[in-house]
Amino acid sequence: MADFSYDALVFTPHDxxxxxxxxxxxxxxxxxxxxxxNPGMTRLPNxxxxxxxxxxxxxxxxxxxxxxxxxxxxxGEYKLDAWPLSLVDTSDPRxxxxxxxxxxxxxxxxxxxxxxxxxxxxxxTVVAVHxxxxxxxxxxYQCYGVEDARISHVDGRYYMTTCSVSPERHSTTLYTSDDAxxxxxxxxxxxxxxxxxxxxxxxxxxxxxxQTRPLGDLYFAYPPEAEWRAGPSIxxxxxxxxxxxxPYDRPGIRPHAKTMATARMGGGAPPxxxxxxxxxxxxxxxxxxxxSGVVGIYRTYWTLLDRDDPxxxxxxxxxxxxxPSPALCRPLEELMYVNDVVFTTGIADGGAHWIVASGxxxxxxxxxxxxxxxxx
Numbered sequence: 507m508a509d510f511s512y513d514a515l516v517f518t519p520h521d522x523x524x525x526x527x528x529x530x531x532x533x534x535x536x537x538x539x540x541x542x543x544n545p546g547m548t549r550l551p552n553x554x555x556x557x558x559x560x561x562x563x564x565x566x567x568x569x570x571x572x573x574x575x576x577x578x579x580x581x582g583e584y585k586l587d588a589w590p591l592s593l594v595d596t597s598d599p600r601x602x603x604x605x606x607x608x609x610x611x612x613x614x615x616x617x618x619x620x621x622x623x624x625x626x627x628x629x630x631t632v633v634a635v636h637x638x639x640x641x642x643x644x645x646x647y648q649c650y651g652v653e654d655a656r657i658s659h660v661d662g663r664y665y666m667t668t669c670s671v672s673p674e675r676h677s678t679t680l681y682t683s684d685d686a687x688x689x690x691x692x693x694x695x696x697x698x699x700x701x702x703x704x705x706x707x708x709x710x711x712x713x714x715x716x717q718t719r720p721l722g723d724l725y726f727a728y729p730p731e732a733e734w735r736a737g738p739s740i741x742x743x744x745x746x747x748x749x750x751x752x753p754y755d756r757p758g759i760r761p762h763a764k765t766m767a768t769a770r771m772g773g774g775a776p777p778x779x780x781x782x783x784x785x786x787x788x789x790x791x792x793x794x795x796x797x798s799g800v801v802g803i804y805r806t807y808w809t810l811l812d813r814d815d816p817x818x819x820x821x822x823x824x825x826x827x828x829x830p831s832p833a834l835c836r837p838l839e840e841l842m843y844v845n846d847v848v849f850t851t852g853i854a855d856g857g858a859h860w861i862v863a864s865g866x867x868x869x870x871x872x873x874x875x876x877x878x879x880x881x882x
Contacts, residue, residue: 516871519869529619544868546851555624557624569596574594579617602615620655620668649671660707665680699722702718702772704777710744718742740772742758792808793806808822835866851864861874
């Protein structure tokens with residue numbers, strides 16, 4: 507891993523003012539910030555950086571009277587739903603699973619909304635927190651929350667993908683903006699259980715491109731001698747307008763059979779044009795997950811994709827670019843509920859370095875300055 511000139515947590519649960527939350531005064535239960543993390547990031551017209559922080563607002567006491575409760579948006583109100591403890595599995599602190607039924611069904615004891623946090627040009631200092639521009643559920647397909655923003659700037663317009671969560675579907679939704687502060691919800695662009703959609707920061711042959719990550723419980727095996735491992739991988743899609751997407755015929759980045767460190771993978775930061783050791787292409791930062799415990803170990807890796815055909819990899823590294831950093835979270839030990847997770851969600855050009863935004867331990871926002879020369 508490279509030596510970083512700057513690597514710090516810049517926004518944590520302690521920095522969120524819940525009295526200004528979209529839920530404030532609208533739910534009959536005490537809540538707290540489970541995490542302020544996984545920030546989409548872009549550069550504003552004024553030169554500052556904007557993080558769109560996922561705030562997971564959780565019930566302080568989800569279990570009471572032998573029932574576990576979840577927060578749900580419903581027609582402009584926030585409600586509490588209750589299930590008997592005998593019907594659920596609470597082994598994962600982020601969610602609870604329904605027992606029986608023949609397939610996986612889950613619910614959350616938190617509801618996520620997006621908080622715009624403005625940083626200085628280098629991403630080191632919070633300049634403003636725009637509570638008045640927060641993005642919260644506003645339609646039935648977002649009733650369990652709006653999660654994990656990714657922001658791309660293409661031809662003078664901002665495009666933000668989010669994961670919208672509901673019993674109806676687990677979908678990708680698109681917001682657009684002229685200034686990255688006032689957003690218009692364009693609706694669903696990818697349907698059920700397609701996460702980590704990242705729109706490239708620029709067009710290829712006049713089309714929008716995106717990385718996607720369809721999920722499922724069934725994957726077909728590669729031949730025994732293949733270099734790839736079956737499982738969740740990064741796919742590609744193209745669009746004429748960023749609203750209507752067609753899956754690309756060739757695969758994107760796939761788990762490699764020689765390592766378990768990337769047994770599961772997904773997109774991280776939106777691909778940006780970059781030059782790495784004389785080769786120009788789309789720099790893609792993505793996460794690889796090594797199976798371990800309940801959640802796994804999340805690390806950030808990089809791949810340089812061909813400028814004209816992003817299904818072709820020009821260069822990649824099996825060495826993590828970013829590892830989880832327990833030292834950064836030591837001041838927040840009393841808030842920690844998972845370990846070994848760094849989840850990169852944004853990138854901006856800082857001149858001689860990349861400014862990289864990540865969620866650390868599903869808890870806080872981490873900014874890292876990575877020298878461009880470190881890629882190799």
